[in-house]
Amino acid sequence: MSAVGHAHIDSAWLWPIRETKRKCARTFSNALRLMEDYPEYNFSASQAQQYAWMKELYPPLYERMREQVEAGRFEPIGSMWVEADCNIPSGESLVRQIVHGKRFFLSEFGRETTDLWLPDVFGYSAALPQILKEAGVTSFLTQKMS
Numbered sequence: 001m002s003a004v005g006h007a008h009i010d011s012a013w014l015w016p017i018r019e020t021k022r023k024c025a026r027t028f029s030n031a032l033r034l035m036e037d038y039p040e041y042n043f044s045a046s047q048a049q050q051y052a053w054m055k056e057l058y059p060p061l062y063e064r065m066r067e068q069v070e071a072g073r074f075e076p077i078g079s080m081w082v083e084a085d086c087n088i089p090s091g092e093s094l095v096r097q098i099v100h101g102k103r104f105f106l107s108e109f110g111r112e113t114t115d116l117w118l119p120d121v122f123g124y125s126a127a128l129p130q131i132l133k134e135a136g137v138t139s140f141l142t143q144k145m146s
Contacts, residue, residue, distance in 0.1 A: 004075065005031055005043040008119055011050065011082045024050045025058050032064050035073055043068075046078030046117040048104035055108075069109050076105045078117035079137050087123040094125060098135045115139040 007027045011020055031043040045051065054062040068074035080101040084094065098116075105113050116137050118124075122144060125131075132140065 005034065005041060006045070007031075009047075009050065010120070011047060020050075021053045021057060024053060025061060028054060028065060029061060031074070032061075032068060035068060042073045042075065044075040044077045046076075047080070047082045048076075048078070048101040049082045051076065051108065052104065066109070069111075076109055076111060077113060077115055079105075079113040079115060079135065080118075083118055083120065086118070086121050086125045086128060089125075091125065091127045091131060094128065094131050095135075098131065098137070102135065112136070115141065118142050120144065 009020065009023055009027060011017075013020070028043075028045065031041075031045075034041045035043070051062070051065070054065060065074050069076060078101060080097040081104070082097070082101075084097045086094065089097075102113055105111055114137055116132055116139070118140070119142055121142070
């Protein structure tokens with residue numbers, strides 16, 4: 001068994017987007033600090049949009065994140081631009097989420113994500129398995145199957 005740090009941060013929730021950006025910066029800073037104190041500590045973050053905010057708003061933090069991605073300790077996961085709702089969006093929208101998310105992770109980190117990380121959505125499109133297969137996504141993580 002292994003454990004990896006992760007903080008589920010909704011990109012749009014009950015606070016303004018500017019607060020989400022600050023929460024991401026604080027969370028990722030804390031994860032990087034834990035990596036300094038605990039060499040065995042690894043962390044994963046799942047939304048390309050949140051990485052993009054760090055790149056735009058906190059370049060020194062983003063560079064530290066990139067260094068730890070290169071070292072294999074800060075793991076980009078998820079394949080989508082954000083952890084998208086899967087009930088209301090069309091198949092085209094879900095495809096675009098994956099295209100933009102995978103493209104970001106590949107261009108920024110040289111890594112193609114092959115997982116879908118959706119721990120907090122409230123239902124899934126019947127088209128999702130076909131979309132994921134065609135996108136090269138081979139694993140799926142959630143906790144809300146009921």
